Each structure stands twice: as structure tokens, then as C-alpha cells.
Amino acid sequence: xxxxxxxxxxxxxxxxxxxxxxxxxxxxxxxxxxxxxxxxxxxxxxxxxxxxxxxxxxxxxxxxxxxxxxxxxxxxxxxxxxxxxxxxxxxxxxxxxxxxxxxxxxxxxxxxxxxxxxxxxxxxxxxxxxxxxxxxxxxxxxxxxxxxxxxxxxxxxxxxxxxxxxxxxxxxxxxxxxxxxxxxxxxxxxxxxxxxxxxxxxxxxxxxxxxxxxxxxxxxxxxxxxxxxxxxxxxxxxxxxxxxxxxxxxxxxxxxxxxxxxxxxxxxxxxxxxxxxxxxxxxxxxxxxxxxxxxxxxxxxxxxxxxxxxxxxxxxxxx
Numbered sequence: 001x002x003x004x005x006x007x008x009x010x011x012x013x014x015x016x017x018x019x020x021x022x023x024x025x026x027x028x029x030x031x032x033x034x035x036x037x038x039x040x041x042x043x044x045x046x047x048x049x050x051x052x053x054x055x056x057x058x059x060x061x062x063x064x065x066x067x068x069x070x071x072x073x074x075x076x077x078x079x080x081x082x083x084x085x086x087x088x089x090x091x092x093x094x095x096x097x098x099x100x101x102x103x104x105x106x107x108x109x110x111x112x113x114x115x116x117x118x119x120x121x122x123x124x125x126x127x128x129x130x131x132x133x134x135x136x137x138x139x140x141x142x143x144x145x146x147x148x149x150x151x152x153x154x155x156x157x158x159x160x161x162x163x164x165x166x167x168x169x170x171x172x173x174x175x176x177x178x179x180x181x182x183x184x185x186x187x188x189x190x191x192x193x194x195x196x197x198x199x200x201x202x203x204x205x206x207x208x209x210x211x212x213x214x215x216x217x218x219x220x221x222x223x224x225x226x227x228x229x230x231x232x233x234x235x236x237x238x239x240x241x242x243x244x245x246x247x248x249x250x251x252x253x254x255x256x257x258x259x260x261x262x263x264x265x266x267x268x269x270x271x272x273x274x275x276x277x278x279x280x281x282x283x284x285x286x287x288x289x290x291x292x293x294x295x296x297x298x299x300x301x302x303x304x305x306x307x308x309x310x311x312x313x314x315x316x317x318x319x
Contacts, residue, residue: 009068020063025085031129033145043161050169085119094301113304116303123215123243144189173205193234201232250299251300268289270285
């Protein structure tokens with residue numbers, strides 16, 4: 001990893017020994033605020049911790065990251081990028097040997113997507129994102145999150161490769177908690193209940209009642225994290241697991257939605273996946289799939305399988 005400063009901009013160049021697919025990572029349904037631009041070469045822009053961040057893949061083993069700040073989330077820019085992209089995780093070990101033996105074709109298919117990284121994101125932003133994601137397609141989720149940032153977040157302008165960009169920071173819990181219900185409803189696909197639930201959850205974070213730092217403690221069990229999050233209206237087991245996986249770095253969390261149920265049934269022969277997804281069936285499906293994939297990285301593996309299923313089987317390219 002190399003770091004340097006050019007004027008007011010900081011650059012970190014990360015060279016890895018494992019392929020990184022930036023596009024698959026940022027457009028796989030785990031985050032919805034990255035925007036791709038096609039300059040001299042494609043690059044991706046978002047605002048994280050209030051600062052602009054540009055990720056530009058140089059090749060599959062080299063990624064450059066740019067920002068106007070030396071530190072993000074308390075980490076030097078390059079270290080933050082390695083942490084954010086989970087470059088410490090070896091995708092080769094997410095599947096147990098029994099998986100590679102019993103499900104050879106699926107194991108071979110998923111290898112094509114090992115460049116996809118499961119991101120370590122801000123838990124509050126992740127909570128709002130997946131509370132917006134219930135029962136709708138990814139383009140609508142992206143539009144909702146974009147509107148929430150545009151209406152309630154602060155604009156952040158910067159220039160990259162001669163082009164002036166303006167994006168928006170994700171609003172604070174305090175800002176969303178104090179938002180007018182009508183304004184938030186318009187941003188959340190005209191869903192009154194969703195807007196109310198998000199406001200109440202944001203209020204709990206703002207007051208300290210819901211403390212994501214405590215939930216992120218490695219001493220917390222996944223069950224206790226899920227139980228705590230499910231106390232809030234608009235958060236069920238699946239959304240709680242999404243928050244744990246993408247926002248709290250709990251790579252053992254395994255969210256189950258329609259696509260996941262489909263591949264659990266078709267690829268793994270789990271008959272329960274065709275049954276109504278009650279809480280009991282949800283937990284039993286998690287137990288069954290953890291018997292063939294590395295349980296400590298079940299959610300990481302699950303997201304690779306999810307992306308492979310959407311792309312290879314369903315032919316879906318939007319995220």
C-alpha cells in the first residue's frame with residue numbers, strides 16, 4: 001500500500017494478492033450510494049463519514065482510493081480502504097470442504113465472483129438502507145436512499161479528473177429523527193409506516209437507546225444482536241441480519257430473502273426453503289446451510305451466492 005498527497009487530495013494505492021472486483025462489490029445489493037462515472041477509466045464516487053471518496057480500479061489487483069481527508073473513521077485512508085473492502089478475508093475459506101465436495105458446480109460458479117468483497121459499512125446508514133429495502137427492487141432502494149441524502153444530508157462538492165461533482169453526506173440520526181413525517185414519507189417511496197419506523201429508529205440511536213457500538217462488540221452473540229434490533233418496528237430477522245452483516249461486520253449473519261430461498265432450494269436441496277418463511281423456518285434454514293458453509297463466514301458466503309444467483313441464474317444486473 002502506498003500513500004501520497006497531491007494538493008488538497010490524498011491518495012492510497014492498494015496492491016493485493018487477491019482479485020478485487022470493484023463494480024461487483026459496489027453494485028451487489030449491499031450498498032446503494034456509490035455512483036459510477038466513465039472518465040478516462042471508470043471510477044466510483046460516494047460520501048463516507050462526510051468526506052468524498054473515489055475508488056478507481058487500476059486492474060484486478062490494484063485499486064486507488066482518493067479523498068480530501070487523510071483519515072476516515074479513525075483510520076488512515078489506505079487502512080480504511082482495506083478495512084472497508086474487507087481485504088483481510090480470504091474468500092477461499094468461506095466454504096467448508098464438504099461444500100466444495102457436495103456442491104461442486106455451485107462451488108465452481110461462485111469462484112468467478114471471489115472478487116466481490118463484503119463491505120464494512122456504517123451501521124446507522126445500513127439500518128436505514130435495509131429498512132427502505134423491504135419488498136422492492138434495487139433501483140427503487142437506490143432512489144430512496146439518494147432522496148434521503150439529498151433532502152436531509154449536507155452537499156459535498158469536489159473535483160476529480162477535471163469534473164466537478166456534488167454528492168451528499170448521509171444524514172445523522174438526529175437529523176432524520178427530527179425530520180417532518182411528510183418530507184421523509186416522500187423520500188421513502190410514499191410509505192407512511194416506513195417513514196415513521198425509520199424516524200423512531202433514528203430517535204433511538206440519537207438518544208443512545210440503540211447503541212451500535214455496543215452491538216458491534218465481539219462479545220455479543222448474533223442472537224442477542226438480532227433480538228435487540230427486532231425490538232424496533234420495521235426490523236425483522238432478515239433486516240436485523242443485514243444490519244449485522246453489512247453494518248456491524250458480523251460475517252456470520254446470514255440474511256434470507258426471496259433470492260436466497262430460491263438458491264437454498266435449487267442449489268442445496270433444502271425443502272424448507274419452499275415453505276412459508278416463518279421465524280422458525282428462517283432460523284432452521286440458517287442452521288441447515290451452516291452445516292455446509294463456514295459458519296463463521298456464513299453471511300459472507302451467502303452474499304457471494306446471492307450475487308452469483310442473481311447474475312448467473314436470474315440474469316439481473318441492477319443494484
